[in-house]
Amino acid sequence: MRISIDHDVCIGAGQCALTAPGVFTQDDDGFGALVPGREDGGGEPLVREAARGCPVRAIEVAD
Structure with missing residues (x-):
């Protein structure tokens, strides 16, 4: 699984970090970011959600 965040589109709503906190976080500016080392999703079932x-x-x- 490959995960990417379009930082030009992200508004920092934080839904990703709330839904799958093992994979998503927010950067210093409040925008979505991937937890370091979890760029492949790490088998987290809530990534797609x-x-x-x-x-x-x-x-x-993407798979």
Whole structure:
């Protein structure tokens, strides 16, 4: 699984970090970021749910 966040689109809503905190966090400016070392999702079952929950669709998950 490959996860990417479009930082030009992200508004910092934080839904990703709330849904899958083992994979997503927020950077110093409050925008979505991946937890270091978890760029592949680490088998976290809620990654796709976090992507669906993003209000601006800034998260892409590919297999």
